[in-house]
Amino acid sequence: xxxxxxxxxxxxxxxxxxFWPAASQESYPFFLAALFVxxxxxxxxxxxxxxxxxxxGPPESASRRLNLAQAFNPLGSITGIVIGSQFxxxxxxxxxxxxxxMSPDLLAQWRAGEAAAVQLPYLLIGLGVLAWAVxxxxxxxxxxxxxxxxxxxxxxLDDFRALLRDRRVLLGI
Numbered sequence: 001x002x003x004x005x006x007x008x009x010x011x012x013x014x015x016x017x018x019f020w021p022a023a024s025q026e027s028y029p030f031f032l033a034a035l036f037v038x039x040x041x042x043x044x045x046x047x048x049x050x051x052x053x054x055x056x057g058p059p060e061s062a063s064r065r066l067n068l069a070q071a072f073n074p075l076g077s078i079t080g081i082v083i084g085s086q087f088x089x090x091x092x093x094x095x096x097x098x099x100x101x102m103s104p105d106l107l108a109q110w111r112a113g114e115a116a117a118v119q120l121p122y123l124l125i126g127l128g129v130l131a132w133a134v135x136x137x138x139x140x141x142x143x144x145x146x147x148x149x150x151x152x153x154x155x156x157l158d159d160f161r162a163l164l165r166d167r168r169v170l171l172g173i
Contacts, residue, residue: 001055002141004048009133011041016126023115056142087121 015037022030053069054062094102094110102110163169 001048001052002136004044005052006133006137008041008044008048009129009136011044012038013041013126013130013133015039015041016122016129019122019126020119023117023119026111026115083121088117 015034018034018037019031022034049069050066053065057065099107
């Protein structure tokens with residue numbers, strides 16, 4: 001679980017850092033690719049953090065730990081919106097008619113300014129997330145005891161292939 005958390009944080013940080021070149025190139029597909037990398041990192045985090053939290057203590061208190069961890073999700077969402085509105089959005093909204101009336105040079109300058117507005121905030125986010133990954137990597141985690149009454153080769157390639165043959169699994173993916 002720890003490796004998946006670290007991988008998720010690295011993807012998230014790399015995706016945030018990709019906003020800098022995307023803004024420099026003013027490329028919408030590049031922004032979408034950066035968002036895809038961030039979302040990939042978040043998917044690793046979402047699927048590995050909860051089992052890690054559940055396994056890092058006594059089973060009796062796992063639900064309390066999970067509830068406490070999940071309680072911070074709305075706080076992070078609201079904080080992200082506030083930070084984004086303060087540091088990324090310019091507060092100047094042009095109507096389509098105003099944009100159509102702009103000269104090509106003024107339009108290019110306005111678009112470059114809007115694109116550049118994301119560079120510093122996402123640079124800081126990316127560096128902060130990568131710093132968090134370094135801290136997690138350097139932190140000693142307790143050993144997680146596994147209580148499995150299964151064969152040693154669980155997770156083998158044959159198990160993976162069997163999953164991919166299941167129609168419901170493929171539709172879910």
